[in-house]
Amino acid sequence: xxxFELLDPSGLPIGGSFGAAGAANAAxxxxxxxxxxxxxxxxxxxPALLIVAGAGSGKTRVxxxxxxxxxxxxxxxxxxxxxxxxxxxxxxxxxxRIGDLLGGAAEGMWVSTFHSACVRILRRESExxxxxxxxxxxxxxxxxxxxxxIIKDTDAASYGFTPANAxxxxxxxxxxxxxASAFRTTMNDADPRDRLFAEIFTMYDQELRRANAFDFDDLxxxxxxxxxxxxxxxxxYQRRFRHILVDEYQxxxxxxxxLIRELTRPTDPEQTMRLTPPARAAELDDNGVIPxxxxxxxxxxxxxxxxxxxxxxxxxxxxxxxxVGAEVVKLEQNYRSTQNILSAANAVIGNNFDRQEKxxxxxxxxxxxxxxxxxxxxxxxxxxxxxxxxxxxxxxLAYGDVAVFYRTNSQTRxxxxxxxxxxxxxxxxxxxxxxxxxxxxxxxxxxxxxxxxYDPITWSRLLGAPKxxxxxxAEAHLAIFQEAHDLSxxxxxxxxxxxxxxxPKLRGSVLALADMLARATQMAVGGGTxxxxxxxxxxxxxxxxxxxxxxxxxMIEKLRAKRDPQDDARAENLEELLxxxxxxxxxxxxxxxxxxxxxxxxxxAVDDLDDTSGxxxxxxxxxxxxxxxxxxxITGVEEGxxxxxxxxxxxxxxxxxxxxxxxxxxxxxxxxxxxxxxTRATFGDISAAMPSRFLQEIPEGLVHWRQSPGEVTxxxxxxSRALNAPRGTGxxxxxxxxxxxxxxxxxxxxxxxxxxxxxxxxxxxxxLEKWRERKxxxxxxxxxxxxxxxxxxxxARDNSSLALAAGDRIKHxxxxxxxxxxxxxxGTKRVAHVVFDSVGERKLLVKLAPIEKITE
DNA sequence: CGCAGCAGGGTTTTT
DNA sequence: CCCTGCTGCG
Numbered sequence: 001x002x003x004f005e006l007l008d009p010s011g012l013p014i015g016g017s018f019g020a021a022g023a024a025n026a027a028x029x030x031x032x033x034x035x036x037x038x039x040x041x042x043x044x045x046x047p048a049l050l051i052v053a054g055a056g057s058g059k060t061r062v063x064x065x066x067x068x069x070x071x072x073x074x075x076x077x078x079x080x081x082x083x084x085x086x087x088x089x090x091x092x093x094x095x096x097r098i099g100d101l102l103g104g105a106a107e108g109m110w111v112s113t114f115h116s117a118c119v120r121i122l123r124r125e126s127e128x129x130x131x132x133x134x135x136x137x138x139x140x141x142x143x144x145x146x147x148x149x150i151i152k153d154t155d156a157a158s159y160g161f162t163p164a165n166a167x168x169x170x171x172x173x174x175x176x177x178x179x180a181s182a183f184r185t186t187m188n189d190a191d192p193r194d195r196l197f198a199e200i201f202t203m204y205d206q207e208l209r210r211a212n213a214f215d216f217d218d219l220x221x222x223x224x225x226x227x228x229x230x231x232x233x234x235x236x237y238q239r240r241f242r243h244i245l246v247d248e249y250q251x252x253x254x255x256x257x258x259l260i261r262e263l264t265r266p267t268d269p270e271q272t273m274r275l276t277p278p279a280r281a282a283e284l285d286d287n288g289v290i291p292x293x294x295x296x297x298x299x300x301x302x303x304x305x306x307x308x309x310x311x312x313x314x315x316x317x318x319x320x321x322x323x324v325g326a327e328v329v330k331l332e333q334n335y336r337s338t339q340n341i342l343s344a345a346n347a348v349i350g351n352n353f354d355r356q357e358k359x360x361x362x363x364x365x366x367x368x369x370x371x372x373x374x375x376x377x378x379x380x381x382x383x384x385x386x387x388x389x390x391x392x393x394x395x396x397l398a399y400g401d402v403a404v405f406y407r408t409n410s411q412t413r414x415x416x417x418x419x420x421x422x423x424x425x426x427x428x429x430x431x432x433x434x435x436x437x438x439x440x441x442x443x444x445x446x447x448x449x450x451x452x453x454y455d456p457i458t459w460s461r462l463l464g465a466p467k468x469x470x471x472x473x474a475e476a477h478l479a480i481f482q483e484a485h486d487l488s489x490x491x492x493x494x495x496x497x498x499x500x501x502x503x504p505k506l507r508g509s510v511l512a513l514a515d516m517l518a519r520a521t522q523m524a525v526g527g528g529t530x531x532x533x534x535x536x537x538x539x540x541x542x543x544x545x546x547x548x549x550x551x552x553x554x555m556i557e558k559l560r561a562k563r564d565p566q567d568d569a570r571a572e573n574l575e576e577l578l579x580x581x582x583x584x585x586x587x588x589x590x591x592x593x594x595x596x597x598x599x600x601x602x603x604x605a606v607d608d609l610d611d612t613s614g615x616x617x618x619x620x621x622x623x624x625x626x627x628x629x630x631x632x633x634i635t636g637v638e639e640g641x642x643x644x645x646x647x648x649x650x651x652x653x654x655x656x657x658x659x660x661x662x663x664x665x666x667x668x669x670x671x672x673x674x675x676x677x678x679t680r681a682t683f684g685d686i687s688a689a690m691p692s693r694f695l696q697e698i699p700e701g702l703v704h705w706r707q708s709p710g711e712v713t714x715x716x717x718x719x720s721r722a723l724n725a726p727r728g729t730g731x732x733x734x735x736x737x738x739x740x741x742x743x744x745x746x747x748x749x750x751x752x753x754x755x756x757x758x759x760x761x762x763x764x765x766x767x768l769e770k771w772r773e774r775k776x777x778x779x780x781x782x783x784x785x786x787x788x789x790x791x792x793x794x795x796a797r798d799n800s801s802l803a804l805a806a807g808d809r810i811k812h813x814x815x816x817x818x819x820x821x822x823x824x825x826x827g828t829k830r831v832a833h834v835v836f837d838s839v840g841e842r843k844l845l846v847k848l849a850p851i852e853k854i855t856e
Numbered sequence: 857c858g859c860a861g862c863a864g865g866g867t868t869t870t871t
Numbered sequence: 872c873c874c875t876g877c878t879g880c881g
Contacts, residue, residue, distance in 0.1 A: 086871085087871085116871095139871095216870090217871090305869075306869080306870075306871090308868080407869075409869085410867075410868095410873095467858065469857065469858090471858085474857095602871070603871095604870080620868085620869065620870090621869080622868090622869045622870065623869090641868095644869080645868090646868055647868075682867070683866085683867075683873090685872095
């Protein structure tokens, strides 16, 4: 809230003064080193600006310089800037960089995510619409917990509703700014499922309100509603934010778009007169209102990968139509990747027909070829990744410069296993996040409940953790009492003696818990009403409050007392949580509990990416957006995975997957690896995997296959990988001066005349030949309506009829001889467990494995 | 009420 | 395979 005070009423600059920015002199440090497009994007002034920023084109630089330029030129106070980024980490970086550019004069800027900005507004204005400032933010697990209760109460499960599908449906609607009553007007009244869903939706929102809680989508949607329902509030923010900048605009959804629209309206004439402090003449335009804020958006429709979350690509495609007078600046020079990487990216994305043409180029030379590798299994693939990372490391590349990407979080398992075995330091971003772990949520529930003692989900959680004999029955009696007397849950517990259904033992537990919560609450708010007069107490540090809770509940001790080693890890997580809280106290002294809870609720996966950690980073390609690494491994480049099976039926699904692939490729600066496996275990059983169609879209000359799909699925060669060890001088990272322009901007692979440059043995040639043959067959099969080539037909090997039993000796093309220890599964999914003389145990899909029976 | 043991079901991506 | 939820027993 201090930001408002920083808005100096006496020195307010004139909004929308279009100074002679174009005449900036060349020595301007803010423009130095920028290319003409970048410079234009920095100095352009007008109502709206769209910066079409291809991958790696320096958009962050442009954004930060643009903001610094505005501030330094006294066109805006820092407090008049609202910059929206995709993650908190990006926000922190941007703030820091602007601070550096300006020498620290960036106080008062709002640089944050949509969600953080909205929470800030909602906390400040919550009383307006019946919420309390300490409202809880429900994460998706909380939402589902609430929905679970509702679905149970309405018996909706028999109509096929689950917490997960109801939650996603509600989320979709909220992203479109539709509430339950809006749904009612559009639904099919004759459909009982629709009517029931409307009921669930209504109850869900009612319960949220009663709990003084918002879900993720509400944060945006309710802020929009707030502005629409309260023009006086809207006017305050419209007046304040004179320059609004939005990064990753291609991934905004309708609610976010609407928020931007509300913020970039001229103030309502009626409200303009009521502003405090009153608007000065310089702020007003000829119509007597404060003119619309200037809007800058940055994005790349080729990197739109969040349609599933409601992102609407039209927001960026139709920007010029939407915001009249908009200028468009295209940034097409890439400063990140080598030409080979860029050519691959361009070739892939070129297959999306419905895009605006863009022509990314670089001046940095071809660089190394892309390396391809096909493993026999995901295990084999992971082993390649681990070995290759070790090679790169030996060549002098830091672990922190390496990232491994995958489509689904479940793919981490095999990768982690091999990285651990190879003693490669790594960290996994995203996945089951720290704050989603049960024990962390348990501890957090106490803090959340202190901030919002009306929240039933949180309260219910803390009752049961740790176990203290208070079960569902006791909970229900207390909840009924709470509701009947219109109390908070904490007050209800303090009066447990008035609940006759509770026995003496239970009553004791409840009262003890209530007492502990009361003391913790007292600490958190800073003394409260019973405080000694004149001695104003400060709110205790969050860490102290958490310490009290952990001590009194003995959560850590109880975990330590168990024998399960998993519980040791859980205890450590709680200690970690305490450390996080202490760190927060140091970083934000006196900020208080609610600030801590807000921060925790809104952390994103990359927010805890520590660039200095010196570890390999594992993450999904979604999480990778906006990041870059010297060496990138994209794993699991298979049909069914990338593109994901779930997306192939969805309209536009494949195109979105292709954009995802594009995002992945363009993260790489110097080295790119594309890996896949010919078999993949999903759920326990193993099935055959086909190379992704995206691989076929990359011109062949760009990729050096260490082991091609053909070699693995047909009886190809087993060339020693040692023979193909990275060439070149020992330095490893020297870029080759040669440029092979024939592959630059190559379209889809067919017709590419680029000859294989690798010293290939005939083996490799024929393997590639075979793969090409299979590609053609696959294409034909697809064209003839045969569906997608994700079965193992098409001339691959077929061992289905190979009779194998435990005890048999076999020979594998790569692993050599080994002994079968067991056969599991049936038919095409028959799996041989084999102990090889060379590499130990492997599981092989009999149908596909390059094996034959041998006799000793 | 709490725990252990079992059956069944689920596969995308996330602020 | 893994996590969840349910059941049945102490």
